[in-house]
Amino acid sequence: MKNQEMEAFVQAYFRGKNHAWLTGDPEHLFEWHRSHEDLIFREIPAHHKLCQARNMRTKKTSTDVAIVAFDWDEKRELATVEVAERIQWIYRDGANYEDEARIYRHVLEITPYHGNWQIIRCRTQVEGKHHSQSAEMIENSLGNGGSEDENQEFLKQNRTRKHLYDRMQVMKYAEKWWDRFNPGYRKFEVDCTNFVSQCIHAGRAPMVHMGNRSKGWWYQHGGGANDNWSYSWSVANSLRWFLGGNGHWHATIVEDPRELKIGDVICYDWDGDGHFTHNTVIVAFDVYNRPLVNAHTVESHRRYWEYRDSYAWTENTKYLFFQLPDQF
Known part of the structure; x- marks a missing residue:
């Protein structure tokens, strides 16, 4: 049962996130997140700003989500969900159209909240930044x-x-x-x-x-x-x-x-x-x-x-x- 509830929650969240990729405004995602410090609230506006600097208009976005792994900790009432997010953008570049795509891998920690669920932490795989x-x-x-x-x-x-x-x-x-x-x-x-x-x-x-x-x-x-x-x-x-x-x-x-x-x-x-x-x-x-x-x-x-x-x-x-x- 928890698996089904979690899949529905995750799919709804990424549908909302797909809309944010299109508009450049992630504010409506706050209802899913406990922490407003999540990197996604920086990345989506940065992506939108970059498109504007390039004179590109985002015409369409589409997101596919796959749940890779799921774990439920009954004692802590904590779900840990590994997710692969594949996002594609279609841009208007002058008279031409361009496409871009990326695959992000996230680990979401999710807990019950007011009869629904809320993301308390999101760890996202990023480009290598520091040397081991x-x-x-x-x-x-x-x-x-x-x-x-x-x-x-x-x-x-x-x-x-x-x-x-x-x-x-x-x-x-x-x-x-x-x-x-x-x-x-x-x-x-x-x-x-x-x-x-x-x-x-x-x-x-x-x-x-x-x-x-x-x-x-x-x-x-x-x-x-x-x-x-x-x-x-x-x-x-x-x-x-x-x-x-x-x-x-x-x-x-x-x-x-x-x-x-x-x-x-x-x-x-x-x-x-x-x-x-x-x-x-x-x-x-x-x-x-x-x-x-x-x-x-x-x-x-x-x-x-x-x-x-x-x-x-x-x-x-x-x-x-x-x-x-x-x-x-």
Whole structure:
């Protein structure tokens, strides 16, 4: 019985939230929340403000909700509900229409309230913001990606091979897997860099220095638990240094995101402290030639590159715009 009551409550709440995504006003959601400090009351207005700044009009929103897990604590009269929220926006962009989609994962804590229910806490998965101790140790151990002799040998080999970067294959891969996980690779709790690495490798970006985790950029398929990979394949700040610091690919940092192409990479430093903890891959552009990106952790489809409506974004956020070469 509690399951049915909770499902009805959760569905009603997310219908109300869908309307808030459309209007930009979450005030009517207060009736579902005990705490008005929930991040959703910041994110919805931020998203609406971002659309206005882009001269975009939100024409339609739709939300699908799946209850992933449910637990009822009889003693505490507390329900813990894991929910996956898939939201899609349809925008009017001048004479054109654009769509965007994201998948949020929430853990709701819900208690009885005046004959109904009320959310007392909502924990939402967000883009990686802080490094774990292990990640810090990894990054502190990294050199510049290899000796000069190793770098020159790699470049010599690739001048012969002439790997062309297939940007359309990057886009196709990013569009196919943005909302799910390729079973051929390990799934990470913070999956943004793993996803970006898969995308650019799908475009025939060659792996480098396979076998040494602290050098190069590579993933080794060993069969499930026996898979192995470099730190730069899965750690955001390590990929940033691989792209910008080791000379293998000649990735170029540009100042204006409008200089980027499909298949290029944007790195995010939310706190402006020099540690980059999120990466995205470019899959399209709006009518003003501003990048739209796909990403994981919070699975995002054709999201505006700035991320100003992200829970992780701060006024100190810094970006790096990496233009990958057309030939390796």
